[in-house]
Amino acid sequence: MTDATSYPFGDSSDVTNxxxxxxxxxxxxxxxxxxxQFGGETSRVEETIAHLALSAGFSAHEVQSFVTPTGIFVSxxxxxxxxxxxxxxxxxxxxxxxxxxxINELSRRFSRGxxxxxxxxSALVRIETAxxxxxxxxxxxxxxxxxxSFTVVLGxxxxxxxxxxxxxxxxxxxxxxxxxxxxxxxGVLLAGLCSxxxxxxxxxxxxxxxxxxxxxxxxxxxxxxxxxxxAIRDLLAGDLLSGVARGAEALFTAVAISVAVTVAIxxxxxxx
Amino acid sequence: MLSMIxxxxxxxxxxxxxxxxxxxxxxxxxxYLFQTAAMRYGMTEVVASFVxxxxxxxLSEGLARRLRMPVTVFAVPGIVILVPGxxxxxxxxxxxxxxxxxGVSLLSQTALVAGAIASGLVISGVLFRSVWRVRHYAxxxxxx
Numbered sequence: 280m281t282d283a284t285s286y287p288f289g290d291s292s293d294v295t296n297x298x299x300x301x302x303x304x305x306x307x308x309x310x311x312x313x314x315x316q317f318g319g320e321t322s323r324v325e326e327t328i329a330h331l332a333l334s335a336g337f338s339a340h341e342v343q344s345f346v347t348p349t350g351i352f353v354s355x356x357x358x359x360x361x362x363x364x365x366x367x368x369x370x371x372x373x374x375x376x377x378x379x380x381x382i383n384e385l386s387r388r389f390s391r392g393x394x395x396x397x398x399x400x401s402a403l404v405r406i407e408t409a410x411x412x413x414x415x416x417x418x419x420x421x422x423x424x425x426x427x428s429f430t431v432v433l434g435x436x437x438x439x440x441x442x443x444x445x446x447x448x449x450x451x452x453x454x455x456x457x458x459x460x461x462x463x464x465x466g467v468l469l470a471g472l473c474s475x476x477x478x479x480x481x482x483x484x485x486x487x488x489x490x491x492x493x494x495x496x497x498x499x500x501x502x503x504x505x506x507x508x509x510a511i512r513d514l515l516a517g518d519l520l521s522g523v524a525r526g527a528e529a530l531f532t533a534v535a536i537s538v539a540v541t542v543a544i545x546x547x548x549x550x551x
Numbered sequence: 552m553l554s555m556i557x558x559x560x561x562x563x564x565x566x567x568x569x570x571x572x573x574x575x576x577x578x579x580x581x582x583y584l585f586q587t588a589a590m591r592y593g594m595t596e597v598v599a600s601f602v603x604x605x606x607x608x609x610l611s612e613g614l615a616r617r618l619r620m621p622v623t624v625f626a627v628p629g630i631v632i633l634v635p636g637x638x639x640x641x642x643x644x645x646x647x648x649x650x651x652x653x654g655v656s657l658l659s660q661t662a663l664v665a666g667a668i669a670s671g672l673v674i675s676g677v678l679f680r681s682v683w684r685v686r687h688y689a690x691x692x693x694x695x
Contacts, residue, residue, distance in 0.1 A: 375566040376624045425560035428553045495636035504627045515676045541643040
C-alpha cells in the first residue's frame with residue numbers, strides 16, 4: 280500500500296474497526312437501494328456512494344461502485360484486503376421524489392460531518408418508513424385532475440374534463456392494484472385498456488366532442504416521464520447500461536399505452 | 552393556467568417535495584406558452600416542442616441547483632404537457648381505420664416530437680454538466 284491511501288477506520292484486523300468498515304458498506308448499499316426504489320437515477324446512486332466515501336475519509340478510488348437499475352455492487356479497499364458487497368434491488372418501486380431529495384440532503388449533511396454513520400443509518404430508516412407527504416386519496420384525486428386539465432388544454436370541453444378525470448382515476452387505481460402482481464408495462468397495458476375504453480364509451484354515450492383529447496388525457500397518469508428522463512440523464516453521465524435499460528422500459532411502456540388505446544378504439548368501433 | 556394545474560397535479564403523482572410544487576406549476580405554464588407561441592410564429596410542432604423543452608429543462612437545471620433538489624423533480628412534470636398525445640392518438644386511429652399511409656406519417660411526426668423533447672433534455676443536461684464542471688475545477692484551482 281502506498282502512502283497516498285488513507286483508511287478512515289484504522290487497521291481492520293481490529294474487530295471494532297472491521298465492523299466499522301462493514302457498517303459503512305451497509306450504509307452505502309442501503310442509501311443506494313432506497314434511492315433506486317424511490318426513482319433516483321443510477322448515476323445519482325454512484326455519485327452518492329462516491330460522495331459518502333470521500334467524506335468518510337477514504338481517498339479517491341478506494342471505494343468503487345457499479346450500479347444498475349436492479350442491483351448495486353460496492354467494493355472497498357481495507358488494510359486487510361478488499362471488502363465487497365452486492366445488493367439485489369427489487370421492487371416494489373414506488374416513485375417518491377421527495378424521499379430522493381431527502382436522501383440527497385442526508386448525504387450532504389454526512390459530508391459536512393454533521394452526522395455519524397449510525398446516525399445516518401437511522402435517518403435512512405426514518406426516511407424509508409416516513410408516511411408519504413401526499414395522502415393516497417389526494418394522489419388519486421390528482422391523477423383525475425391532471426387527466427381532466429390535460430384534456431381541456433388539448434381542446435376538450437367541461438364534460439370532457441369530467442370523463443377524462445374519471446378515466447384517469449380508473450387508470451391510476453388499476454396500476455396501483457396491479458403493481459404488486461405483474462411487470463410494470465403489462466400493468467400499464469391493462470390500465471390503459473380499461474381507462475381508454477371507459478373514456479371512449481362515456482364520450483360516445485354523452486356525445487362529447489373531441490374524443491381524442493379525452494382518451495389522451497385519460498392515459499396521462501400512465502406516461503413513463505421519469506423513465507425517459509432518467510434514461511437520458513444516465514446516458515449523459517456515461518452509465519450506458521442503465522441508460523439503455525431505462526430507455527427500453529420507457530419504450531415498452533409507451534408501446535403498451537398505444538396498443539391499449541388502439542385495442543380500446545377498435546373494440547369500441549366494433550361494439551358500436 | 553390549466554396547463555399549470557395539469558402539471559402540478561401530475562407532479563403530485565411523483566410525490567415531489569412540497570416546496571417544489573409552485574415552481575413546477577410555473578414550469579408547466581412556461582412550457583405550454585412557449586410551445587403555442589412558437590407555433591403561432593410559424594414554427595412546426597417539432598421545432599416548437601424542442602424550443603419549449605429546451606427552455607423548461609434549462610430552467611429545471613437552474614431551479615434544481617438553487618433549491619438543492621434533483622433535476623428530475625422539475626424536469627419530469629415540466630415536459631409532460633409537451634407530450635404529443637393527440638398525434639399518437641390520431642396515428643393509432645388511422646391504423647385502426649385502415650389508413651396505413653396516414654398512420655405512418657402521423658407516427659413519424661409523433662416520434663419526431665418525442666425526439667425533440669428528448670434532445671431538449673440532452674442539450675440542457677450537457678450544457679449544465681460541462682459548465683458546472685468547469686466552474687468546479689476553476690474554483691478548486693483558485694484555492695477554494
